[in-house]
Amino acid sequence: MAENTAPTIKPRQPCPCGSGKRYKACHGKAGGAADVIVTRPFEGLAAECELVALREFVPSATAPLPLRDGEVTLATVLPMAAAALRRTDGKAFVGLQVQTHSGDISRDLARAVEWVLAAEPGSSLPVVGPETAEPGTVPARLQDLVDPEAALDVELHRDFSWWLPEDVEPTGEVALSLERANAAIMPTDRLDVEGVESAYWVDAGEKAHLRWVRPEPEERLLAALARLSARGELSLDEDSRYAGSFRAHGLLVPVWDLDREKHAREWDQPAADLGRRLDEALASLDSEPLDAAERRARDGLRGRQVTIR
Template sequence: MGKATAAGQAGTEGGIGRRQPCPCGSGKRYKACHGAAGGAANVIVTRPFEGLAAECELVALREFVPSATAKLPLRSGDREITLATVLPMAAAAMVRSDGQAFVGLQVQTRSGDISRDLARAVEWAQQAEVGTSLSVVGPEDAPEGTVPARLQDLVDPEALLDVELHGDFSWWMPDDVEPTGDVALSLERANAAIKPAQRLDAEGVHSAYWMDAGEKAHVRWVRPESEERLLAALARLSVRGELALDEDSRYAGSFRAHGLLVPVWDLDREKHAREWEQPVAEMGRRLNEVLATLDTEPLDTAEHRAREGLRGRQVTVR
């Protein structure tokens, strides 16, 4: 091996070879990703929560759940961190006057890796003073030869999230504190804009939410399968006439968010959210049965056409 090649393979100061895959999960070599000048801020990670059991729930909380909190299953640290959908004035993190720390998911970020930005917010919240907040996660690069921490480095990868939905944003404040100034105004605006939502709780169902959008109600279900595999399963159910949840619903389409597909069903608004738990559980069983057959029973001509039709009804959110 020549000296130039050996130098290219040599480990950096942080023990990462420049020709090795970048640990951030982008799929690029380290030298073209976090090892490049400004790489930590510029690289786009399309599936930022990959590898976490809570991936689907994180996507839901990031994209469409209005008001919810969940304890973050950290591997270490003296301060408990609560993950939240939205914080006052869309802050990235805050430590309330009672010492309770929160990290927000629905925030502006300055890099292409949401997992990295969330990890920075968590690290800030673990050390921040009581009564302070972090408005935006900064774009600072890591020291040369190192990779900034990502959420996958800080939390238990096997842990699910115990999500608690709220009817408003009163949880922003400790019980004995009245909001004032900009926080009071932010709280008023957030409460005025909130739409009813319910997490569907049924056997085998995770990351599915009933949402009342006003004129319509929906089920939005973040699925863990690859897009192509899930589309194939949905196409097979469509050809069989089994794609609706029941006679009072219809499959509306899907959207992509952070590398995952989120199927959406339009619903009869007259039914209570809990009435959709069993139909969603039955849909889950149908999907699992079809997914198990795809490797041995390829799509036929009608199913291929159905898949292309379903693909045409997709949009990309993130």
């Protein structure tokens, strides 16, 4: 198991969890940590955008978690929405799309990782329970357990057959959960082109969409999107349109409606071209403030935002 090397914290110091509160009003207060909402739980990790995508909208995917110690596979959804499980063949999984116990998903994930590293084969953790910590210390977060510079090697799956070892047939509640999960999957693909990261095509039935998790601060990204919108350059091509954006775990996720007759690979190059335009617009903000038309475009884009986390 990875060791928690969190230092002893003085009461008036900022709490290391990132809440912005003093330690005595956060993790240093009995029961206080569970009430603290960390709005950007994966901040500081190179894989932040991928973690948001896997947590919020990618249906079936796995990725080796770049732990400093131990081997665990990160997963979108586990059987019966378990927080963690160790398969009968010994392979360990931690789920992202789970019910959280606290306001810090990173801390809940770290506790699930610590549990599964010590778990016996064939056991599962339905939900992360209440945290415990020695007085004067802060429980580990995901940032304490992984290499912060490492990217995630995401593998998308057409179904959830990876829940079980290849030689095991599902039975009982697991079989029912597997059947229901497979039936709910929407076809999803990750755009595969240089310069485009954490962008996913999904066929939602009546429409197809591109969801692109962006790392930039919201207001700066919104200004760059507005600059492209005012120039008529915000679509990927004539068969697409900008639909809006949503906030998830401190990041903004722009969304485009797409022609669902086109395959995911047909959007790789248009997305790369849009990415270059967006990078140029972001760079120009330092020397060219938004003009009146761009400010109006920004106001319009802001009105098409929602927050899901």
